[in-house]
Amino acid sequence: MTLLEKEKKVVTITYGCQMSERDAETLTEITRQEGYTSSDDLEDADLVIVNTCCVRESAENKILGKIGDLKKLKEKKPDLKIAISGCMVQQPGALERLQKRAPHVDIWAGTHNLHEFSDLLHRSETGKRVAEIWQEPHQTLESAPLAEKGKLQANVNIMYGCDNFCSYCIVPYVRGRERSRQPQDIIKEIKDLVAAGCKEVTLLGQNVNSYGKDFAPSYDFADLLQEVDQIPELLRIRFITSHPKDLSDKLIETIARGKKLCEHFHLPLQSGSNSILRCMNRHYTREYYLSRVAKIRELLPQATLTTDIIVGFPGESEQDFAETLKMISSVHYSQAFTFMYSKRSGTVAADMPGQIPLDLKKRRLQRLMSVQNEESYQLRQGMIGKCYEILVEGPSKTNPNRLTGRTRGNILVVFDGPPEVTGSLITLRIVEAGSWTLVGEMVP
Ligand code: SF4
Numbered sequence: 001m002t003l004l005e006k007e008k009k010v011v012t013i014t015y016g017c018q019m020s021e022r023d024a025e026t027l028t029e030i031t032r033q034e035g036y037t038s039s040d041d042l043e044d045a046d047l048v049i050v051n052t053c054c055v056r057e058s059a060e061n062k063i064l065g066k067i068g069d070l071k072k073l074k075e076k077k078p079d080l081k082i083a084i085s086g087c088m089v090q091q092p093g094a095l096e097r098l099q100k101r102a103p104h105v106d107i108w109a110g111t112h113n114l115h116e117f118s119d120l121l122h123r124s125e126t127g128k129r130v131a132e133i134w135q136e137p138h139q140t141l142e143s144a145p146l147a148e149k150g151k152l153q154a155n156v157n158i159m160y161g162c163d164n165f166c167s168y169c170i171v172p173y174v175r176g177r178e179r180s181r182q183p184q185d186i187i188k189e190i191k192d193l194v195a196a197g198c199k200e201v202t203l204l205g206q207n208v209n210s211y212g213k214d215f216a217p218s219y220d221f222a223d224l225l226q227e228v229d230q231i232p233e234l235l236r237i238r239f240i241t242s243h244p245k246d247l248s249d250k251l252i253e254t255i256a257r258g259k260k261l262c263e264h265f266h267l268p269l270q271s272g273s274n275s276i277l278r279c280m281n282r283h284y285t286r287e288y289y290l291s292r293v294a295k296i297r298e299l300l301p302q303a304t305l306t307t308d309i310i311v312g313f314p315g316e317s318e319q320d321f322a323e324t325l326k327m328i329s330s331v332h333y334s335q336a337f338t339f340m341y342s343k344r345s346g347t348v349a350a351d352m353p354g355q356i357p358l359d360l361k362k363r364r365l366q367r368l369m370s371v372q373n374e375e376s377y378q379l380r381q382g383m384i385g386k387c388y389e390i391l392v393e394g395p396s397k398t399n400p401n402r403l404t405g406r407t408r409g410n411i412l413v414v415f416d417g418p419p420e421v422t423g424s425l426i427t428l429r430i431v432e433a434g435s436w437t438l439v440g441e442m443v444p
Pocket of ligand 1: 162163164165166169170171172206207243
């Protein structure tokens, strides 16, 4: 029996990484089971969920601003329920501070409590403010609703948490230690998604390369990929994120042998300087990273690589930064997500000496982006005249008269074509290229 007798509207606002987006999907699914339908219109909402991120303090301030704005909406609509979930709430000691700052919030849920959201919603019906923040996960991972069905593409969690404790990162403190889902549960979820029309799955984990290390007998990420590759009617398999220190030859060889395993590696570099990598607690050197790239290029010459890079980490000298720029030119990334280091209280790096002034961080970021933009442009120019397999996703967001899809290497292409090719694999010849998007034409 559902809590609600008539349909109500929920607006879910989410911040942060793909894991956070996936959590927001879980919350949306829970509220759907409670009789809510999703909406983008805050004025129309009966429930607003803000699923938060705390990776950068600047993002946290933006989220706090958003939560503050909801107070005015609640004054206009006293029956409105406001729920805050996710990493920001899960930070040690954060709840009390947040509750003082935002007394208009009805429900607080930590990252380990999402599966309890329905219960929290029921408990808040009496007008009580409710909160559940477990410091450690102690519930089966399978108890929350799985990925939303009926979509062409779906994200599937294969593991939760992280054991790496990079010195700038709060994730291990808010998402807990690594826990892998059982392979049979993952395979079943994917088969169900495929039966409902899904063609592409992205397997999610903070570090998918350490999937299964908590199992005995051993079963690793490459073994899982081999099994998922056998699922009939699934067209493509992607995965994110790969920690370079755990990228094994076995995994690269498995992808090279796979049929549906897309040749795209998101391999966060973070810095090209060995001394900064050491301070970041990344457990690899630039030389080791380059050896992994060389192995990928040897077995998968068509593979694309993307990365994350932080500039202005404490103690980063001009020489350290130059080493990062050199890596961009050596690896030839198709895209890089670049960030200025932002102090995150509760992490080791927040107290490190040698914090870099903001204006210097900004200048380095600009230089980095301009080198990467040129790389991205050259890479896409080199694709002109060549043919690529595309999974057609549907109308382009920027030009709905055109269709859009991605190469196996995860590069976006727009083209003219009949809508009925949506959801199928087609071949496109690239005819135009900018820094980010390609234009293609269908090859008969
Ligand atoms: S691998 Fe490092 S950066 Fe990634 S989530 Fe874990 S601690 Fe954070």
